[in-house]
Amino acid sequence: MEFRLALFFLSFYYLRPQDWVPGLAGLNLVEPIIGTWIIVLLVYRSQASPLPGLLRTPHDWLMLTYFVYIMWTTPDWNYAFSDILSLxxxxxxxxxxxxxxxxxxxxLRWWNAMILAVATIALLSLIGIDPTGxxxxxxxxxxRLSIGTWLHNNPNALGHTVVAVLPLSYLLFFWKGTVSGRFLIFPICFFLAGATAWQTESKGAFLVGAGTILLLxxxxxxxxxxxxxxxxxxTVGISGLSFLPRMEHMGDIQSDEGVIGRVMAWEMARTATREYPTGVGYRxxxxxxxxxxGTRVYHDIPKATHCSYVSIGADLGGYGLFIYLALLWVSFRSVLFLKTGSDLEERCRRAILILLAANVVSGxxxxxxxxTEYFLLIAVAxxxxxxxxxxxLAKKTEEENVEETDAGPEWLGAPVGGLAVAGSTGQGGVALPPSAFSVSPLLDRQEPHRAFRGQAKRTRRSKSEPLKAPWNRLGLIDIGVTMALTWLVFTIWDYVITMI
Structure with missing residues (x-):
């Protein structure tokens, strides 16, 4: 039940029916979704967590830190609390x-499907079927193609969303896929996403699409x-990009009025980071x-930064940007160095990497x-x-139980006359019942743990090859990498201002 709610919320986020379905306009549907989801997890949960608890990974602790930091630095506590709490x-x-x-x-498949649903809605508007205006x-x-929802009401936003389907569909359906997946589902997905991206004429989306396909x-x-x-x-790839819509203007980017306006906003944001170390406050x-x-001067024209990093840096300062990047880094680390044990796991690992990379570049x-997309990505990782x-933990407990069984209980001592009694191992030890190898009743209900315990028994290690504990605590490496990323963001930020 809780998983179905996760899929429902993903649909709600991308399709945003409250923006175009009659009767839903103005309704606050977020709180009912949260309330229902919490009740289901507490009362009607169908599958317990493989790692029970709310604060068990670096992702959890950093997300809590991010929330606390935003609340500590915001001048508008009520607005920030209601907004960031829901995220x-x-x-x-x-x-x-x-x-x-x-x-x-x-x-991940449903994520791909919802983006395709957005692309389909956009393409249908070109032939007169237009429910969103x-x-x-x-x-x-x-x-330039757009649709009438808050999330995709401009061509750049729509383009950056749909291009993620190009590599994602390849991994979900073509890579080691079935015949229907390779030659039916994947071509349809590729066409819908590619046609939508083409109609948006978003130069940034084309670059993100090319970069993520390269990662494949x-x-x-x-x-x-x-x-x-x-x-x-x-060589060939860069030349090919020039044939895409509006890409021929990439050479004269310094004379692009839209780019000039963004850079002016970037410069104001950079000034804010210097004057306010913790930022001016959330949003x-x-x-x-x-x-x-010409001869007219317009004053105080609102201009968006069109950059996640610039916006975060101005709102939350360098420290807030550090936490924002730290969450991305630990998510990358969790999947980048993960050794998978099946094609399904490897498919998921690569798909998450592609989505993270697309989000980082689009930023x-x-x-x-x-x-919400940012928070969902961190959640999946x-x-x-x-x-x-x-x-x-399951393998470790399994191996400890196996070692204890091999040694036998200390109080039994040596075998008596070589006689084997009922329930004994025949070597002087007592054979424990299968339940003795259980990790815990809570973990026994988990499908992953049953597989993990079986794998531990099949790949039993010698004492000279200890089971290596996975990374699960922020260390100097993580802090150092995040500091380097923060420095890199500010360096690129300053470089763009200087050059344009």
Whole structure:
């Protein structure tokens, strides 16, 4: 039941029926969803967590830190509390609902399906089927495709969303897939996403799509294949991008009025980071620029930053940006170095990496720092991390029980006359019943743990090969990497301001 609610919320987030379905406009549906989800997890839960508890991974602790930091630095406590609390709760509920690899896989498939649903709604508006009022909105955007929902009411947002389907569908349906998946489902997904992205004419979306497709031939490939792919991408790939809509203007980006306006907003945001080390407050930064049009001067024109990192940096300062990047880093670390044991797990691992990479790159071109998508991505990576830690704990307990069984209880002493009694091992030890090998009643109900215990018995290690504990605590490496990432963001930020 809780997993179905996770899928329902994903549908609600992407389709946003309250924006275009008659009778739902203005209704606050978030609180009822949260309340129902919590009740289901507490009372009607169908599958317990493989790692019970709310604060069991670095992802959990960093998310709590992020929430506390935002509340500590905000000048508008009531607004920030209601907004960031719901995002944090959705993170926790999603983590608690993704309790097995099969659930994570189905969640990713549903994620892909919901983006395709958005793409279908957008394409249908081009032939007169327009439930969201997309036609008028598209016309106001100089013919660049948009739909009438808050999340995708501009072509850049729509483009950056749908391009993720291109590599994601490949991993879910084509890579080691069935015949129907490879030659029917994948081509349909690729066409819908590609056609929608083409109609948005979003230069940033084209770059993200090209980059994530490139990753498909880098992640998990032989070194020679990786190098060859990168070389081809830097030559043929870059030349091919010039044939996409509006990409021919990439060379004169410094004269693009839209880019100039964004850079002016970036400069104001950078000033805010220097004057306010902890930021101006959650969602408080507003860039107001002066714009000259011929002989007329327009004052205090609102201008969006169109960048997640710039927005987070201005609102929350360098410390808040550090936490934001730390959450991305631990999510990458959880899946990047994960050793999977099946094609299903490897498929999920690569898909999560692609979604994370798309979010990181898109963050430089659109502002989604506070969007639910970010928190759901961290939740999926956190769920994978919980499964990894639970697997280790199950194997560790299994091996300890096996060693105790081999040694035999100390009070039995040596075997008596070589006689084997009922229930004995025949070697002087007593054979324990199967229940003695259980980790706990709570863990026994978990599908992953049954598989983990069986695997531990099949891959029994010698004492010279101790079971290696997975990373599950923030260390100097994590702090150092996040500091380097924060420095890199500010360096790129300053470079763009200086060059443009």
């Amino acid at each position: 944090t709760v959705f993170y926790a509920l999603t983590v608690q609902s993704l309790t097995s690899w099969s659930r994570i896989y189905e969640f 997309a036609v008028e909105l598209t016309q106001s955007k100089a013919g 031939f880098v992640i998990g490939r032989h070194r020679i294949v990786q190098i060859s792919t990168i070389v081809i991408a830097l 408080q930064f507003k860039a107001l620029i002066d714009w000259v049009d 430089w071109m659109i502002n989604r720092g506070y969007h 956190g769920a994978v991390h919980r499964l990894r830690v639970a697997e280790y």
